Amino acid sequence: MINYSDIPSPCYVLEEQKLIQNLEKIAAVQQQAGITVLLALKGFAMFSAFPIVKRYLSGAAASSLYEAMLIREKLGGSLHLYLPAYRPDEFDQLIQGASHITFNSLTQWEHYREKTRSAGLSPGLRINPEFSPVIHDIYNPASPYSRLGVRAENLSGKLPEGIEGLHCHNLCESDAADLETTLEQIEKLFGHHLPQIRWLNLGGGHLMTRQGYDIEHFIRVMTQFKARYPHLEIYIEPSSAIAWETGFLRATVLDLVETPGPAIAMLDVSFTAHMPDCLEMPYKPRIQGARQPQDGEPTYRMGGATCLAGDVMGMGDYAFDKPLQIGDAIVFEDMIHYTMVKTSMFNGVQHPSIGIIRRDGTFELIRQFNYDDYKRRLS
Ligand SMILES: Cc1ncc(COP(=O)(O)O)c(C=O)c1O
Incomplete structure (x- = not known):
């Protein structure tokens, strides 16, 4: 009591035991689905709990310089970056110690290509899958006039030379059926690019710690997808699922x-x-x-x-x-998730x-x- x-x-008030239960569940999915789960800091940045998080997860995703700095200082592990637009005055500091970087547009990629190359980061492009189950526009990154991600029609037959990954974030408190539809949509619109890349980041919104989430479905969908594209390393980067009801x-x-x-x-x-x-x-x-x-x-x-x-x-x-x-x-x-950071x-x-x-x-x-x-x- x-x-x-x-x-x-x-x-x-964070209840440590509940966070551990979520992380145990997520770590088991990570292992069974053969994917890598990153903590997206935007929804859970309570660094006093990071010693617990790092027992289960090996990396994190930052969407700003300060999140990247907090990851480097308090969490460690691999650092994945995605910012809707990078600032020239921050870029050199931002990419220190990062392993992956995602660009929101072809212009941004062109602009930072040489710096990314010489720093040895693996570059990716955020794509807009033109599907999201989210009904509230404020949380729908794939709405008709979304500024987030490149649309298939804006990519020519081939990905720009040097791009090694694709990043898609279109879910929010979603279930495994929505992930399945997302993957179908990615294959439909971007399938011809998949043989060209090394990694696919499926963003956040996978609420696998919510009661009733069909984890078996998630694992099945991921396993089948991986069987079709065995060369791909798959990442997801949830926030909510990690701190859900903690x-x-x-x-x-x-x-x-x-x-x-x-x-x-x-x-x-x-x-x-x-x-x-x-x-x-x-x-x-x-x-x-x-x-x-x-x-x-x-x-x-x-x-x-x-x-x-x-x-x-x-x-x-x-x-x-x-x-x-x-x-x-x-x-x-x-x-705990989002409330504290917002x-x-x-x-x-x-x-x-x-x-x-x-x-x-x-x-x-x-x-x-x-x-x-x-x-x-x-x-
Ligand atoms: C690019 C990106 N990745 C990950 C997340 C985390 O999503 P969630 O907390 O729903 O798992 C968000 C949330 O807005 C996001 O925009």
Whole structure:
């Protein structure tokens, strides 16, 4: 049993045992499917957990200079790079120690070809498979006007000389059937290039740690694909799957405000600053001990700590067994992947601390943020 009173509020809390379970599952898939799994830092960059990650994974994917630096400093292993556009003033520093680099356009490849060659990195091109199961455009990299990846019609009969890999990211919290369709689409649009390359990176979005994900299907699809292209080294680079359901955001009710509708629980966390996906996607997170209200039941709406009028959980209210009281703990489930990396210090609201519940059940406070953290981002 977790003792929430030991945990400062607000606080993102990683449950070590759950991360290990995810990594064990992913490592088994990696081995059985004969592929290499990289950690994409964009969705999970909690480096205090990297000593655990590196016991299972041998590399990571960076999409910015700072992610690359964090990988080099805290994770080690092979470093794969993909940035939508590279900055000339960063490029030399960025590629240090990297093994693979993916370009988003032919122009970018032309521009950085010589530097890439002389540094000995294996270069690839991001392709747009013109298929994605994602319905929200904000997370659909293959939408009709997507800026991400080269379309088949823009590649002539042959890949540019020197390109050794292709990279495709079009999934998001997807299942193995979507991977199968993606591979069919890649073969249909880019199949004639596959004999020419050495590696294929199938991006992220493979949510193999979600309950009900058909892992056997994933392994079957990968094995069949590899049998058709035995010369290819296959990578995937998930974030969500690694940190999926590995922890929570602990918050506190500071006040209760009556409205003509539901009562609003005023929290010490913010949706816009600390859980932006709740507004962007949008989605309704689970709260421990709360349920979907039945007709006529007293309900509570969760209200954020900033002055933004829309800083509320707009996707639905919650019912609790007992009326909420000021000082009650509110525990938002599954708040580790993306949530922590997407935070801002908007409105100067208290930034959630970061902690870990170790395997033996003890809580370790890793980091607390203060006024200086806020001030240092401004001038
Ligand atoms: C290029 C690329 N790779 C990997 C990922 C990780 O995806 P996920 O967290 O859904 O596994 C993303 C997510 O946006 C991405 O853009």
